[in-house]
Amino acid sequence: MLRIAICDEQGNSRREMYDFLTDLWSKDHIQAAIRVFEEMNNLLEQYKKEEFQIIFLGFHADKPEKVQAAEKLRALDDDQCMVFFSDSRKFALKSQEVYASGYLLLPLERSKAEALLCRLIRREFPQADKSFEIKMKKECRRIPYHDILYMESQNRIVMIHQLDGAVYQIYDKLNRVEQSLKDSRFLRCQQSFLINMEHVKEVNTKFLLATGISIPIRRGQVRQIRDIYYQYLMNQK
Incomplete structure (x- = not known):
């Protein structure tokens, strides 16, 4: 506290x-x-x-x-x-x-x-940062926003990838997860991917994250999505 x-x-x-x-x-x-x-x-x-x-x-x-x-x-x-x-x-x-x-x-x-x-x-x-609560079979867990690297959606399963390499799976829609986060650091860069812009190392036609993972950007919206990222960087100064 x-x-x-x-x-x-x-x-x-x-x-x-x-x-x-x-x-x-x-x-x-x-x-x-x-x-x-x-x-x-x-x-x-x-x-x-x-x-x-x-x-x-x-x-x-x-x-x-x-x-x-x-x-x-x-x-x-x-x-x-x-x-x-x-x-x-x-x-x-x-x-x-x-x-x-x-x-x-x-x-x-x-x-x-x-x-x-x-x-x-x-x-x-x-x-003390914000955290995202996930419910699993036997427990509830809170994941600090900072620890989330990106989220990926596959067949109604959302996979939460952490900085330390851990991955959690929840049954949900990425749209609903995105709405619940309500935080400017998260960006829906492609239909199946939601990234934490805190951990972006480089951006061109894809986002390169701090761990070396590349995340695709929605085709036809590369400029708009990059502009959102650049505005996020400006707001952090």
Whole structure:
């Protein structure tokens, strides 16, 4: 479970961030415990007792003590993940100086905020990433999205190929599986194939995956599908 802290002196923006995070992570089946703080001093005091994986810091006015607190957090832990949020861009430089992992503008633009946080979770906390639940004869198993290399459909059987070479089979339609994933990293590049674009090494008339496997692209739509992939790459920057 992720342990999250939100610190912001303004109630409206504090609630906006809290509501956004709880909605996003409940939708993505990510378990997170969120603590909310109004004052930085209270956060720093609690920080001595409780580890937070991500700290969201709200900035709305020039408050030297808050900037100093952010610097203190960084001094306490080089690896602490911090995300700044503000209704102004003027704190962006300070966020870079303390090596913040992101900067969100208020009011939140959901698509951009979701993209940033999903990238952050996948990069920093892969164990907390979204997962795909499959039901087998004697058990249910959750496969983290990051571990999925590609999926292949054959005669109403969907084969889930993992990065480590493991393959799981489920009786289902690839259309229905694709709809249930609801994640931008997955691309239906051909009628029988759904790839995870995280693991694409190269693309021309086929996708070359990180493991050396080539996946075909739907005939007549090579340019459109490659454009989708290139747009995905742009969104990851």
